[in-house]
Amino acid sequence: MNPKLIMRILSQTDMKTKLRLAKVIPKLGSGDEIAKCMLCPNMCLYACPVFDAERRLTVSPSVKSRIAYFGGNEAIYHCLPCDACKENCRMEISVNDSLRKLRNGKYGDKIDGWLKKISKRTEERDGRILYFPGCRTFEFGLFEKNVECLEKLGIDFALTSEIVCCGMPYYEIGDKRYMEYFSRLKKVASGYERVISSCPHCVSVMRELGIRAEHLLTVLRPLKIGGTVSYHDPCLMARKLCLVEEPRDFLKACSLEIAEPAFSKKQTACCGYGGVYRLLYPENAEKIAERRRKQLEFEVVTACPACSAALRGKDLAELLLEVL
């Protein structure tokens, strides 16, 4: 706070209040994020995809914080790792980050069942750079396509069947099994120069674990395609990896015109398939996806396996494969 303003305020305040203030002023700026968010009038409400689809104040950012503060244990799972709140918050609060700490893994078995169903053994292949597809690349049938695209582009990459998922789904719901996944991922990644992944969430998790990780985009080569597409910014790609202009430059280099929707770049709108929301509340996730689809006028191109499935669009590698 401006020192002149503090002096001015103090000169106008009565003595009793001044004494009370003396005790509290050192605490200014402190206070946990859940409480601060609970006291906010929901200034990011308009951007929250979960609220927008469910149309319940209960799952709006500030109210979820209120419910968390009161010890509630359901609305705190109605969240996506999209960080639309953080992007629109003057205190840069990520509601999902705050709520995650309070989740106790109550949906762990659901995640377990799902992960078992989609897990697939891949071929082993040597190389300096590891291509780590991540669970959703398998789930949405993009693994083979991505591999084919990398091969056709002549990119040297390694594959391992040692690990299918980075552990994010467990991490999101507060199931301690994520630790096992994280440490396995770190161990596997340490054998390579760096890791590439087609999933922005995997890249972001790996970076948080100190792994040198890049999005697949960084190794792809543009090819002449032509036409107009709607580019959908995956939330984590834009907000965590800060890859906003790079995918656009890539598409332009493919001779594609880009139609921007009302919500784009860092102000993108989530597709609903992020994190584990779709596994816990499939109908609501579909609603979010449907709303986002309506905003996208042309064929959708994106850079995340979950987004491309939700929006019935094409992932970058899929797009290139068409002309390879």
Place this chain on the structure above:
Amino acid sequence: MSRVLEELKSAGIAFSTDYEDLIAHCKDFNPLHQLKLIEKKTPALPEVVVFPKSIEEVSEVLKIANALRIPVYVFGGASGVIDSATPYEGGIALSTLGLDWIEIEEENRTVTCGAGVVGGRLEKILNHRGYSLRHIPQSLYCSTVGGWVATASSGQFSTGYGNIEDLIVSLKAVLPNGEILEERKTPRRAGVDLKRLFVGSEGLFGVIAEVTMKFFELPKESVKLSFEYDSIESALEDAKRFLSLKPALMRVFDDEETLRYFDSEAFSMIAIFEGNGAKESGMIARSISKGKEVEGYTDIWLEKRFDVSDISKIGVLGFVFDTIEVSCFWKPAAKLYRAVIEAIRRVEGTVTASAHASHFYESGLCFYFTFAGFPANAEGYYSEVWKRAIKASLENGGNTTHHHGIGRLRRAWMGEEFGSFLPLLKELKFLIDRNNIMNRGVLQ
């Protein structure tokens, strides 16, 4: 209540009695409620929350409630600050958020939307097409279109484009007995403007279900000016002079707010001129101003205008923070400003009291006072500040509210505000809501 639940079920209307949904509908944004939350207390709790998705479903809910005489509290974004829809008697919390359709009629420059559409989303969609509502309350991102009408809301650009009542073309509403009201849409008509009954009605006469509003082209040209003054009088005089140039936005800040926003101890004014002729208006404004022109204050304000993080930062420490907006004619304005600031500062516990003038009319303006206190007894302090501030406003030619509304917070001064119109309001309420089910205790 079990009858209500049975009937809602057979009507196929979504509802919830889940504790988390009840907590979500326990209050509006009145500061005393915030203090309760910190203590993990709910100011009130409804017995059920209903989520109608269409006007017909709203009608069904009200028919059920009316037949069983169950109180109904209408919830939009719950950003209201006047303790209005707080469900003190339990009953039904009716959420309008499921009414969320948007139809843009580009040729007519109108948009028709469900009452539960969140303002920020609507504005963003319009912006994408090159338009704007130009109704930009600070709560744009957390309030609903229905809430704007129900509270007679006012936006930051009201000086140029008008308040919500000037921007509504038509609306649909549902009366407490479930009857759906709809009028022929038209740019203007003579005769009694009955839809105006719902502007500022705070849920008293039923549910505003759909609103048709005007919108404007996003201005291609704009000129931003800022000035400093040595007194509130000279700043207000300039504001009055500028009005003939039709500014889109003007704000006069007192010395404390100028210090807070712009790190200067003078009084100040920012002004924005928009659209064709903005440059010329800006040039004339410069030439007629008696202030000292300064650089960049408008941009600083534009950048900070939605930042309310201080509410949370000081709120968690137990500070009491609120705003009081009143309107007055030009003549008593400066005197009223001083009297209200003085009245607030005199209450023990006050840490800061400041003001800006934010909405201007040919005949007068709105003063928006902000206060924060760190008292030993929050409730006592809060009620004392309000009593003294409103008294000072009324005694100095001001009124009791410009755009936040009455709710329960300002009930005590309704006689002063409405004069001999007040009995008419009570009669209208009785006529429209025989069983007094809607927002009991609000505006009455």
